[in-house]
Amino acid sequence: MSVVSSLPGRRGADMLRRAWDSDIAYSFRQSKVTMVAAAVTLVYFVFALFAPWIAPHDPYDLSSVSLMDSFMPPVWEEGGDPRFLLGSDDQGRGILSTIIYGSRISLAVGFASVIFAAVLGVTLGLIAGYAGGAVDAFIMRVAEVQLSFPAILIALLIDGVARGVLGNEAQGDIAYFVIILSIGLSFWVQYARTVRGSCMVEKNKEYVQAARVIGVRPALVVFRHVLPNVLGPVLVIATITLALAIITEATLSFLGVGVPPTSPSLGTMIRIGNDFLFSGEWWITIFPGVALAVLVLAVNLLGDWLRDALNPKLR
Amino acid sequence: MAEVAAPQGPVATGETLLSVRDLGKTFDVSAPFLNRVLQGQPRVHLTAVDDVSFDIPRGSTFSLVGESGCGKSTVARLVVGLYRPSQGRVEFEGTDLARIQTRRQMAPLRRKWAMIFQDPYASLNPRWRVADIVAEPIRYHGLLSGGQAIRTRVGELLELVGLSALDGEKYPHEFSGGQRQRISIARALASEPDFIVCDEPTSALDVSVQAQILNLMKRLQRELGLTYLFISHDLAVVYHISDYVGVMYLGRLVEWSDARLLFSNPRHPYTRMLLDAIPDLEMSGRARTPVGGEVPSPIAPPAGCHFNPRCPFADERCRSETPMALKVGVGEVRCHAVEEGRLPEPESA
Amino acid sequence: MNETTTFADSAGATARPRGNRPVLEVEKLRVEFPTRKGTLRAVDDISFHIDEGEVLGVVGESGAGKSMTGTAIIGLLEPPGRIAGGEVRLEGERIDNLPYEKMRRYRGARIGMVFQDPLTSLNPLYTVGFHLTETIRTHSDLSEKQARQRALDLLSEVGIPAPERRIDQYPHQFSGGMRQRVVVALALCANPRLIIADEPTTALDVSIQAQIIRLLQRLCREHGASVMLITHDMGVIAETADRVAVMYAGRIAEVGPVQEVVKNAQHPYTEGLMGAIPTIGGTHEDLVQIKGSMPRLTQIPSGCAFHPRCPKAFDRCRRERPELMPAGRSEAACWLHDPAEKGRRRGNG
DSSP: OOOOOOOGGGHHHHHHHHHHHSHHHHHHHHOHHHHHHHHHHHHHHHHHHTHHHHSSSOTTOGGGOOGGGTTOOOTTSTTOOTTOTTOBOTTSOBHHHHHHHHHHHHHHHHHHHHHHHHHHHHHHHHHHHHHOHHHHHHHHHHHHHHHTSOHHHHHHHHHHHHHHHHOTTOOHHHHHHHHHHHHHHHHHHHHHHHHHHHHHHHHTSHHHHHHHHHTOOHHHIIIIIIHHHHHHHHHHHHHHHHHHHHHHHHHHHHTTOSSOTTSOOHHHHHHHHHHHGGGTOTHHHHHHHHHHHHHHHHHHHHHHHHHHHHOGGGO | OOOOOOOSSOOOOSOEEEEEEEEEEEEEOOOOHHHHHHHTOOOOEEEEEEEEEEEEETTOEEEEEOOTTSSHHHHHHHHTTSSOOSEEEEEETTEEGGGOOSHHHHHHHHTTEEEEOSOTTTSSOTTSOHHHHHHHHHHHHTOSOSHHHHHHHHHHHHHHTTOOGGGGGSOGGGSOHHHHHHHHHHHHHTTOOSEEEEESTTTTSOHHHHHHHHHHHHHHHHHHTOEEEEEESOHHHHHHHOSEEEEEETTEEEEEEEHHHHHHSOOSHHHHHHHHHSOOTTOOOOOOOOOOOOOOOTTSOOSSSTTGGGOTTOOHHHHHSOOOOEEETTEEEOOHHHHHTOSOOOSOO | OOOOTTTHHHHOOSSOOOOSSEEEEEEEEEEEEEETTEEEEEEEEEEEEEETTOEEEEEOOTTSSHHHHHHHHTTOOOTTOEEEEEEEEETTEEOTTOOHHHHHHHHHHTEEEEOSOHHHHSOTTSOHHHHHHHHHHHSSOOOHHHHHHHHHHHHHHTTOSSHHHHTTSOGGGSOHHHHHHHHHHHHHTTOOSEEEEESTTTTSOHHHHHHHHHHHHHHHHHHTOEEEEEESOHHHHHHHOSEEEEEETTEEEEEEEHHHHHHSOOSHHHHHHHHHSOOTTSOSSOOOOOOSOOOOGGGOOSSSTTGGGOTTOOHHHHHSOOOOEEETTEEEOOGGGOHHHHHHHHHHO
16 A cells, blocks of 8 residues: 655655655756856855955944045056055045945845844734734735835834934844834735735644644644645745845935944945946945846846745746 | 545434534615615615525535535534524534534534635635644644643644645645645644534645645545535535535525435536536536526525526516425435326436 | 528528438647647547537547637647647638638637636626627628528527517626526527537526526537537436546546446546536435546646556556557546457456
8 A cells, every 4th residue: 555665764764855856946946047046156255255265355334434434446457555445535445345345234124124024024924814804804915004004104103213212323223123123014914915825725734724723823824734735825925025125224324224334234335336336436326236137137037946846836 | 535435425324413403594685874874774684594404414515506605604604603503493412503602612512523625825814834733623622731742742733634745834824725725624623623624625726736625624524424515506515425415506406315315316407507518528518408597696685486587487476475495215305296196207317 | 490491591491301421520739838838739630520400519528628629629729839730621622721701700600608607708898789789790692681580480499588679788797507598599500500608507596507508408409510519518418418528637537428438438537527426316325436537737647647546447547548448338548348358368268
């Protein structure tokens, strides 16, 4: 009747082989674009994680920055300095180093806000989808109202409120939390709507009913049975919103309400460079801009691939 | 398979395990509140189950048959507590389930019944290993403690239903439909229940696999003294497995009786029509009364006897007055024509 | 029924005499699916024919390749599936290698189709009348008005009450049974010579199922169309078909007159299949069980694909693949019926 399964000792290798053989791994290997996008994303991650060891110098360390080095052009331009491969900005911070450190902030803020949005959205979506009725109606109406405002507007609003409450001097560490909160709050709706939809499908499936027949508590049914089965789409949204969150963070920083200017992110650099764009110092804004565009594009491509790979209809 | 040529029929001691009395379930299928207000629509109710009563003796199989939308699956879900009844009550071993208020009080009862579902592809959580699926009732009810004890028990259960203990390591998608249904049965048996509700357990399976599952279910009934409530639309399967059969039409139980009696001597015109409609493997070429019409919408069922628009014997009374259950032999029939004795005897012997 | 008064010229007389020239001939048809894990052979060198006015039943369990055969014949295989060998001839003309455009015109005109789910075979955005008139006008030069009249005739012919009112309604306004009647009408639009019906009654309730079978049977007789009836329901075949082909793992295991195959099965698989079907009035004893399950397409056994499950398998079955050979009044692909084998066995025993 049944084929004897692998021996326990071979399980690890077995799982690896199965993962390699799986449809997702296969579709990954089939798509060159996806592999390039994954490689690029990986490079950013490595740079972000190991910034202090990779970057030529620490642009956040004021003692190592000298105004004497400001407005250095890239090394291949006339007057370039080998210490600043991509040139330096108005305060003498190396563009390359700042990009590496900036990606770190961009990715960290992006990840944190995506996780925040996902946890909030998935929880509310599960509650709405499983409970139904008035609870569902309330959560989804709130979501729809929020959806009718652009995300950046929501983020600005929350940021403004937070600054109003905490005072403008609450810069520093609080600023990071404020920006994570404001980006997170502006993206939870997508998670909630998707999860609610999947949850409503899953909760009527027979395996969920089978758990209810035993008498399993609703919270446990949702957590153990429904949640693992709605995570696929969440992963896709998370990847796509990661790109969006990075952009939003850059936009907020560009508008000057993002992370503190003493620790510039990619958005901050673009804003700084913007002031000097027409006086000839193009590198201050172009390089961070390209870095941001490539990162967002790579993450987006990964998200697109993941959506297709997880969608059985397109396989 | 076990070769025990046990005599068919209830091992029943006459003791009633499950008793359903005047059971009713109404669903609110109205449009959302806002739409109702804006469009001036009234509330709409669907009576899925209407005044259904029957008893199941311990150790026997009671089947409910009927066409889609007749409420048979709703009865199954009411019995296991997935829905709360709108009317009437369900008594299990003499305990009225509606009187039990808390989850904690319900737990010792819940482990005495289990349910097997129709779709073997949807009834197992795709993210769980088979061993965890089968062990869920054991863990939830705290029947065994310790990983090793549970593993051993799961292995036993899998072997009991004809799988290998090693299959526990796999995921549901690695099994065929028939094997998955065996896993469902193993899980249902995990809490050592007395009573299993089977909602169309074989209708998604091929005939040869269906035969395997039906034989397995009968063997388990003999060996473990199980009581089944069996829901199906397939009359041949129902004839094969049941001791008692109830026929439902638009939420009402129109007739129930001993299985052999019901099939050899159907009373209600609807039962006769159903039996007449089954394609016949014997190709006896028996003359059939063609049945016209289709099942009306359960939202606005016909007045009186729900079957009257399709019934060749309907008269004025059938169109206005709901027939009451009439005791006939061991079973009951809800038909004015039977009550008045104006129904011709069925042609076949 | 007063049929084909407006359409008789294009399609010939009302009822064609039943001749011996086959309407459909299938020779060594092979359907393959290239996948990244190798090429799967869903239909493996099968040959059969359908005579004029004949109803050929094709039965088998899921994965036997019966639907795949049907879709291959009408040229609707979903890529990457493809016909990898063999010939399909309709009234002597080869149709398996026709260009897409030409085949599209043949579908509907010369081959009608009825699928399992009536909801998906009708476009929900168009009225029933539009479906019918569009099909009629594609395959004939009738005017808009004449086509509508023809559509009305067809609707009343398939037993839809008040066709004048119903013709302008949308599919969702019809019940399942009525929708399937519309699909049957659609298949008959151009008086095709052959109708391929793939599980036409599976999604329907028993009573409706009986109506549709009767309808299909009557109409094909009246229109003189041959039918290839694909189903897993042996009862439906027994009632409807003249001959039946039993498929297993992409091959025809047995083909013969329906009476013979049902009552006097020659292939061990058919024998098991028949024993596995519960019948009303039969005994309550255990059903015949075929051990194991249908092999996956990725691992079709060597020799006779049924040998691992066959109680009568012997050495040759594992090595050599049997072709169809005469067996009683049927033909079976089984070495038990090889004359040489019979002689040897007699000699040995």
